[in-house]
Amino acid sequence: MPLNMLIVGAGVCGPAIAMLLQRSNPRHNITIVERSSTLRSTGQQIDLKNQAPHILRKMGLLDEIKALCVNETGLEVVDSAGKQIAYFGAAASGERRIGLTSEHEIMRGDMVQALYDASIKQNAELKVGPGQEINYIFGKTITSLDQSAQGVDVTFSDGREHLYDLVIGADGQYSRTRRLAFGQEISDASFKSLGVHAAYFSIPRIDGEGTLARGHLAPGRKMIYTRTSDRPVTGALLFTMQETPRLKASYKESVENQRKAFVEVFKDMDWQTDRLISGLKNSDDFYANELGQIKMDRLSTGRVVLLGDSGYCPSPFTGLGTNLCLVGAYVLAGELARQGNDVKGALKTYEEKMWPFIYECQQFSSRTMEFLFPSSRLGIWAMHNLIWAMSKVAGLFPQPQKRDNHDERLPEYPELKLPI
Ligand SMILES: Cc1cc2nc3c(=O)[nH]c(=O)nc-3n(C[C@H](O)[C@H](O)[C@H](O)COP(=O)(O)OP(=O)(O)OC[C@H]3O[C@@H](n4cnc5c(N)ncnc54)[C@H](O)[C@@H]3O)c2cc1C
Known part of the structure; x- marks a missing residue:
């Protein structure tokens, strides 16, 4: 059965999960609401590493994205x-x-634009008709989320209301979806x-x-x-x-x-x-x-789920935010495709499968930062010596063969009907 879903945020993982969901079932109705009036395509370089290249390859997008990478x-x-x-x-x-x-x-803007363009192209090929397609709404946001046995009743900033089977918060580090669904206190406390x-x-x-x-x-x-x-x-x-x-x-x-x-x-x-x-x-x-970093005890409540930075931002210092959000999009879409209309069951399995990846990417603390940011000239001199020694050690080991690595912990989801 198709689901009626709202994705909040058209950054990196919003368009990515929309594509994955539509491919698994073109009869899904997928709305993406983005607060900004246009695609927010600013930002500096982001890294595509760990599982990200593998997921993009499965989606048939890696060559296109690689062509946009900076040198x-x-x-x-x-x-x-x-x-x-x-x-x-x-x-x-x-x-x-x-x-x-x-x-x-890749420049963040190029990545966001490429995923958006790919979702528009895919939608033109796969959409079944009005109400069974990917639909973007720019310049609006959500103002309330009310959950009932029927689903999630969402109020938008223009006063419109709509009932959804699932709301996916892909609205970044300062997620409003997180605040509305989990409460101000839990949301604030999740920011470390x-x-x-x-x-x-x-x-x-x-x-x-x-x-x-x-x-x-x-x-x-x-x-x-x-x-x-x-x-x-x-x-x-x-x-x-x-x-x-x-x-x-x-x-x-x-x-x-x-x-x-x-x-x-x-x-x-x-x-x-x-x-x-x-x-x-x-x-x-x-x-x-x-x-x-965003550290939540749970990634979902009822039929609202957090994806990417909104649920588990590892901080730009790790260079792993984009990787983690693509893993999240892949696993969430995969579980929803696998478990059909059991949305809550899919959200539970999504969480269970994400924790090891989240934990791995968040191995960073403010104490590490204290060490990385010396305050005095003497401290900087000592750090320079350490960095020099580390660079010499790193230089002793030859670069391994470049590869788009596969991680066997990443589940296979034939239900997503991906090209690879
Ligand atoms: C403008 C910008 C610049 C960035 N620059 C860098 C950078 O230089 N280096 C780096 O490592 N990381 C940067 N990041 C973060 C990086 O994009 C993410 O860590 C990572 O790619 C995960 O993406 P995401 O889709 O979870 O979140 P994001 O890429 O942050 O996307 C979230 C999207 O949700 C939208 N949004 C936010 N609130 C609402 C709301 N209430 N309603 C509707 N939509 C909403 C935002 O406008 C944005 O489009 C930047 C993020 C942004 C938004």
Whole structure:
């Protein structure tokens, strides 16, 4: 029997699960509501590693996505004069290697756009008719969720109400679905701060910037990266553990106030200061957040389920958020396809199968962060020596054959009717 489903959020995992669900049963009715008036395609590089390439290959999308990947060849750690302290090459997608660069890195916007486009294309091929298709609604959100024996009664921001068999919260780290379904207290408590504040934005490329990412540790617990790869602009990532009350409060304020709060913290950094401050002030894709992990005891309540960052954000520092959300989309769609109309049974099995993956990707704590962000020049000197030694050890081991690794813990779901 087809299900009537609402997906909240058209980021990475929203369109992905819509495609998987429709393929398993084209008679499903799948609505995706996105708060933003257009596809939110900003963000910097995201990694496609661990199980992500394998899932994209199964979906028939890997070659297309690979063609959009940026060509970043590794990371050099530099001092305040720009002199190289250490070099790390790119890590193959199935490999655990120290460093920033993965074999497959893609701009978040390109990934979101590619998945959205693929879902539109698939819908044109598979849709049965009105009410049995994938349907996007932009510029709206949900304002309440009421569960009853009949399903989930959803009220939208335009006042419209609709009854669904299942609501999937794919609305990111600050998920409103989580808050509405589990309550403010549980939702707030699920956010475990790593004590790090991050700003991401683009700046004009300068001469001499090649395909290596550059990383720098600055006094006062600051970490800065520039990433140009083969693109016409450079991505800047600024991280700090120097928390000011203004910075902490700024996320609830305007983007202008967020920019100002970051400028205040970074204005005395000792590398590329003018360029990065100018970017903080003027870039048109500035995005900032407090890094943290979402740790929930349960991923579903009744007929509402959390998917991706909303349920188990591992934090961008792990580079595993996109991987985990694709694993989640695959397992949730697989269980729903397998268990038919037993939605609650499917949600239970989804949770059970996800915990090992979630646990593995969330092995990061604020204590790790304290270590990674030295505050004094002496601490930075010690860290540089450690990083240098690690780079030499890493260099002793040859790169393994590049591969799109298969993980046998990932269930096979013939019910999804995937191309592979
Ligand atoms: C603008 C932006 C920039 C990012 N940049 C980076 C980056 O540079 N590096 C990195 O590692 N990760 C970044 N991330 C996070 C990264 O995309 C996720 O960690 C990962 O891909 C998991 O994706 P997701 O689909 O769970 O969540 P997201 O990709 O965060 O997508 C969530 C979607 O839900 C929408 N949404 C939010 N609230 C509502 C609501 N109430 N109603 C309807 N829709 C809603 C959002 O607009 C967004 O489209 C960024 C996320 C966003 C939203």
